[in-house]
Amino acid sequence: MNPYKILCINKHPTKQDIIQAAAFAMRERKYDIKEIAAAQKELIDPIAGITQEFLQFIDLKSLRDRLDLTRSKTQTLSSLEYLSCFDLKLSD
Amino acid sequence: MKKRPQNRDSILAKAEKFFNRGNYPLAKREFEKADRISVQDDITEKIKICVREIGQLKAKDLVKKARKYAKKSKLREALRCFEQAYGISGEDWICERIGQLKGDLSGSDSIDAARQAEASGEYEKAAGLYRHGTQKGKDTRFKIAHCLVRAGKYDDAVSAFKDLTLSDYSAMYDYGFALAKVGKYPQCLNIWGPIESDDSAFLKQRASVQSLLAADLYDRFEHSEDFAGIYKEGVSIVDSSGDSSIGDLVEYCKYAWIDQLWKEEQYETIRELLFPIPSKMEADLLTLYAKTFFKLAEISGKHLSDFIMFWLTTVYNPEISGKFSARPEERDNVRRALIRKAEDLLKKYADVGDKSSKAALACWNVEKKLVEDIKAIVGDREALSCLICSPQFAVRFGKSGQIIQLIRDNRDFFTDLEHYLQTGGYYSSAGPSLFYLKNRQYDKALAGLPVSGSYDAGESEFVDYCVEMVQFACGLQCLEEGEDLSRPYIETVVNLFNKTSKYEQELIDKAIDSHEPDKLRLYEDVLSELHSRRPTKGIKDALSLVMSRRAIIMFNIHRMNSKVLNTTIKKALKLNPENEFARGLLGHVKTNVEIEKLNHALSRHKMGKACRIAAMSENEKVRDLFFEFMERNLEELDGHDMDSTGKAFFLRELYKWCADVDESHPILDKIYNKSQTF
Numbered sequence: 001m002n003p004y005k006i007l008c009i010n011k012h013p014t015k016q017d018i019i020q021a022a023a024f025a026m027r028e029r030k031y032d033i034k035e036i037a038a039a040q041k042e043l044i045d046p047i048a049g050i051t052q053e054f055l056q057f058i059d060l061k062s063l064r065d066r067l068d069l070t071r072s073k074t075q076t077l078s079s080l081e082y083l084s085c086f087d088l089k090l091s092d
Numbered sequence: 093m094k095k096r097p098q099n100r101d102s103i104l105a106k107a108e109k110f111f112n113r114g115n116y117p118l119a120k121r122e123f124e125k126a127d128r129i130s131v132q133d134d135i136t137e138k139i140k141i142c143v144r145e146i147g148q149l150k151a152k153d154l155v156k157k158a159r160k161y162a163k164k165s166k167l168r169e170a171l172r173c174f175e176q177a178y179g180i181s182g183e184d185w186i187c188e189r190i191g192q193l194k195g196d197l198s199g200s201d202s203i204d205a206a207r208q209a210e211a212s213g214e215y216e217k218a219a220g221l222y223r224h225g226t227q228k229g230k231d232t233r234f235k236i237a238h239c240l241v242r243a244g245k246y247d248d249a250v251s252a253f254k255d256l257t258l259s260d261y262s263a264m265y266d267y268g269f270a271l272a273k274v275g276k277y278p279q280c281l282n283i284w285g286p287i288e289s290d291d292s293a294f295l296k297q298r299a300s301v302q303s304l305l306a307a308d309l310y311d312r313f314e315h316s317e318d319f320a321g322i323y324k325e326g327v328s329i330v331d332s333s334g335d336s337s338i339g340d341l342v343e344y345c346k347y348a349w350i351d352q353l354w355k356e357e358q359y360e361t362i363r364e365l366l367f368p369i370p371s372k373m374e375a376d377l378l379t380l381y382a383k384t385f386f387k388l389a390e391i392s393g394k395h396l397s398d399f400i401m402f403w404l405t406t407v408y409n410p411e412i413s414g415k416f417s418a419r420p421e422e423r424d425n426v427r428r429a430l431i432r433k434a435e436d437l438l439k440k441y442a443d444v445g446d447k448s449s450k451a452a453l454a455c456w457n458v459e460k461k462l463v464e465d466i467k468a469i470v471g472d473r474e475a476l477s478c479l480i481c482s483p484q485f486a487v488r489f490g491k492s493g494q495i496i497q498l499i500r501d502n503r504d505f506f507t508d509l510e511h512y513l514q515t516g517g518y519y520s521s522a523g524p525s526l527f528y529l530k531n532r533q534y535d536k537a538l539a540g541l542p543v544s545g546s547y548d549a550g551e552s553e554f555v556d557y558c559v560e561m562v563q564f565a566c567g568l569q570c571l572e573e574g575e576d577l578s579r580p581y582i583e584t585v586v587n588l589f590n591k592t593s594k595y596e597q598e599l600i601d602k603a604i605d606s607h608e609p610d611k612l613r614l615y616e617d618v619l620s621e622l623h624s625r626r627p628t629k630g631i632k633d634a635l636s637l638v639m640s641r642r643a644i645i646m647f648n649i650h651r652m653n654s655k656v657l658n659t660t661i662k663k664a665l666k667l668n669p670e671n672e673f674a675r676g677l678l679g680h681v682k683t684n685v686e687i688e689k690l691n692h693a694l695s696r697h698k699m700g701k702a703c704r705i706a707a708m709s710e711n712e713k714v715r716d717l718f719f720e721f722m723e724r725n726l727e728e729l730d731g732h733d734m735d736s737t738g739k740a741f742f743l744r745e746l747y748k749w750c751a752d753v754d755e756s757h758p759i760l761d762k763i764y765n766k767s768q769t770f
Contacts, residue, residue, distance in 0.1 A: 051430055051433065054416065054430065055386060055433070058379075058380055059376075060351055063376050064344050064348065067341075067344045069341060069344060071306075071307065071310050072303070075300040075303045082242065082269060083294055083297060086260075086261045086262040086266075
């Protein structure tokens with residue numbers, strides 16, 4: 001169960017956000033009432049909330065930020081000239 | 093001599109002969125001779141036939157020649173012959189063939205012209221002429237494609253090469269070059285892949301294409317979010333060329349794609365991207381692995397082993413758990429919650445799953461305890477926090493040696509020797525065998541033990557323990573399955589028992605729980621061997637009990653006589669004089685032996701001996717049996733065919749035997765009363 005998905009809610013929601021999202025989810029009727037209630041309970045409880053945040057989100061920013069995206073010097077297409085080295089081999 | 097003039101009839105006869113044989117030239121000559129003598133219509137007709145047939149023969153000959161020329165590609169000569177033949181025979185097929193030959197001659201001219209154009213560098217023209225040529229074989233198609241490349245018509249060249257099978261480097265190079273020129277760099281590198289050439293210009297050009305592809309990837313990276321496409325192409329370049337200049341771009345795209353995949357819940361694809369697992373694992377990457385395997389475990393039980401390895405290491409990692417909360421208590425609660433969630437998943441699979449799911453749960457329980465212990469040992473020492481990991485993780489990331497050293501340095505932490513050895517054992521190179529053992533995979537456990545000398549001296553005490561544990565458990569399994577054990581096993585087991593006696597008790601319990609004679613024999617042998625090396629009270633008592641139990645079972649099924657039974661029971665009692673079972677048996681056995689001897693004596697009428705046995709026996713049953721025998725004899729006396737004197741004599745003897753055994757036994761009165769009747 002992903003309570004964030006059920007309640008259609010972002011990371012770090014406030015208690016008010018959670019309650020409003022639960023009310024909205026009940027009106028939407030996309031999920032069962034029990035699922036919505038369980039999702040709300042999970043996110044309101046501090047320990048369960050942290051646990052769910054850990055489980056449902058990934059943060060790869062630090063892994064990406066350490067990478068060097070500087071381009072190295074590149075060639076131009078026009079610099080490619082036909083080579084005849086393989087023609088010779090063919091005639092052999 | 094003057095030649096005699098031939099007459100017309102003989103000439104005609106000769107002519108007819110030639111005609112009938114199909115020799116039309118000679119027939120014609122003879123008919124003409126006859127015709128000169130006298131003109132006749134039928135002869136004129138025959139001459140016409142001959143002329144026609146001679147023409148047909150000539151035409152046939154010309155067709156034959158024409159075909160030979162065509163075969164040798166001498167198209168002009170062939171054409172000339174076919175034309176002459178057609179002039180004679182006028183056959184339609186010859187006319188068609190002439191048309192074909194004329195076409196071929198024109199194509200042949202095109203090929204020649206194409207060759208000339210190619211040689212003079214007019215490639216576009218050459219390509220066109222090759223196209224018009226009549227020979228559209230594989231070679232010509234390659235020539236067309238080659239000329240298009242040389243003419244700079246790269247799109248056309250790519251199309252021309254498309255359906256051709258590239259068999260030589262020349263064609264591969266041409267096709268790859270055309271692809272590069274139309275911006276299809278990955279395809280170019282793919283086509284050039286098989287070319288094994290040391291030519292520096294070619295190597296430089298290939299590097300240039302790689303560089304162009306890298307630039308292309310960067311352009312796409314800056315202008316789109318096709319991280320998957322850029323990643324796949326980037327990996328292909330890095331793999332094929334070893335070009336590290338785009339390594340970071342590729343990795344960046346991998347993580348960006350993983351972000352997209354996570355939102356789409358495509359966890360299996362993420363898993364594929366995370367392999368091969370790198371040799372070093374920093375906290376953020378470890379978290380990604382752990383979360384991915386958790387999500388996969390929610391879907392299926394396919395990757396539980398990897399899930400356990402990453403999950404335990406992650407939740408106990410101080411850097412990762414530090415982000416749960418700033419408050420230590422809350423941090424511990426979150427960790428417990430995360431562990432509980434993992435455990436719930438594993439239990440779910442173990443409850444309904446196969447052997448491997450149950451094994452995963454068993455493995456989890458062991459690893460959780462081990463990681464908790466390592467965490468407790470490390471405590472607040474930040475420098476050592478990287479060692480808090482599961483044994484599987486330690487093996488994969490080369491931390492086992494350090495952890496073993498940590499365990500050795502903190503021996504006092506452990507509650508007892510077994511706790512210490514077992515913890516070290518799981519982290520040692522014999523650790524996998526202990527896991528197999530945990531799941532009762534005895535063969536794998538034995539096979540997984542490291543060969544002596546293949547491991548560090550620092551872990552030898554733990555490996556020794558693992559070897560002893562595995563051999564003990566496997567040995568016990570053998571005994572339960574009714575198999576004999578070898579002597580070296582006993583040596584190993586003694587070493588294990590010297591370290592921890594709980595396994596001795598396990599063996600004793602198994603032995604005592606056995607009731608089948610064959611299994612009891614195996615346990616008796618093992619206990620006996622063990623007793624000679626380690627005569628503990630437990631082993632003595634167990635041996636005593638097993639020995640006596642087996643003896644009575646064997647006696648009861650008539651596979652042991654009372655004498656051997658008696659000796660065995662006495663031996664068992666010598667080992668453990670308080671063996672109540674043996675003591676009880678001993679009395680029973682003694683009685684049985686006396687009864688057996690009494691019956692033997694009575695059946696052979698050795699009454700003196702029978703009297704002695706009955707008199708000396710402490711058991712009432714023996715005496716009762718003696719007197720029952722005497723009573724029976726007394727009752728049956730009347731029926732015996734014996735005179736009064738004889739009967740009186742027998743009664744006197746009977747009285748004497750009985751009195752010898754018991755002077756006050758009531759039978760004496762009966763014998764006396766009976767004797768008064770004689």
